[in-house]
Amino acid sequence: MRIVLVGPPGAGKGTQAAYLAENLSIPHISTGDLFRANISQGTQLGQKAQEYMRAGKLVPDEVTIGMARDRMEQPDAENGFLLDGFPRNLSQAEALDGILRETGTELDAVLDLEVPEDEVVRRIAGRRMCRNDSSHIFHVEYSRPRTEGVCDVCGGELYQREDDSEETVRKRLEVYHTETEPIIDYYKAQDLVVTISALGKVAEVTKRAMEALGRAA
Numbered sequence: 001m002r003i004v005l006v007g008p009p010g011a012g013k014g015t016q017a018a019y020l021a022e023n024l025s026i027p028h029i030s031t032g033d034l035f036r037a038n039i040s041q042g043t044q045l046g047q048k049a050q051e052y053m054r055a056g057k058l059v060p061d062e063v064t065i066g067m068a069r070d071r072m073e074q075p076d077a078e079n080g081f082l083l084d085g086f087p088r089n090l091s092q093a094e095a096l097d098g099i100l101r102e103t104g105t106e107l108d109a110v111l112d113l114e115v116p117e118d119e120v121v122r123r124i125a126g127r128r129m130c131r132n133d134s135s136h137i138f139h140v141e142y143s144r145p146r147t148e149g150v151c152d153v154c155g156g157e158l159y160q161r162e163d164d165s166e167e168t169v170r171k172r173l174e175v176y177h178t179e180t181e182p183i184i185d186y187y188k189a190q191d192l193v194v195t196i197s198a199l200g201k202v203a204e205v206t207k208r209a210m211e212a213l214g215r216a217a
Helices: 013-024 031-041 044-054 061-072 090-103 117-125 166-180 182-188 202-216
Strands: 002-006 028-030 081-084 109-114 127-130 137-139 193-197
Touching: 002 013, 002 182, 013 028, 013 081, 013 109, 013 202, 028 031, 028 061, 031 044, 031 061, 044 061, 061 081, 061 090, 090 182, 109 182, 109 202, 117 127, 117 166, 166 182, 182 193, 193 202
Parallel strands: 002 081, 002 109, 028 081, 109 193
Antiparallel strands: 127 137
């Protein structure tokens, strides 16, 4: 299957993408991984992206599109892929359509993870990270540490990232509504969108998603 995964920040796209890609035996292609791989490998596109990032500027669509195109042309993506974070806007969605036309393929589904805005804020603003190891993550409601402000794993101090403040989260949601949400209507016009609730336990959401994708296929 060829799938695009969309949803607001905090919807659990990264987590679901990993499980779905494994269940469907297709590569999970995320924008973050594309940037890291191209920059670490010193590709021409990676060098261009790094120049913009160092200057504090947004990486142009053409660079992101080029990275996505290269990745989708790899042998492991021949029979399908799951795109996470791409396309991010209408321009990228139109470019993706062009890439697929060139290869004689098409999308099977656009999976839209739906989460109420207040829940998004609750999920992200409640996160607490360990200063010693950023992989140690807790939550003030859903995954509390045994001792408030102290990491269960290593005893490090827990803190809230600046990016996780409620004000920043609401700004990120504004960007999502303005830039990314319009692609949902774009794909609805192609009868590709499958919307599911992303509330509940991870396994429940994965089961919901697999059933919805099965119907779409």
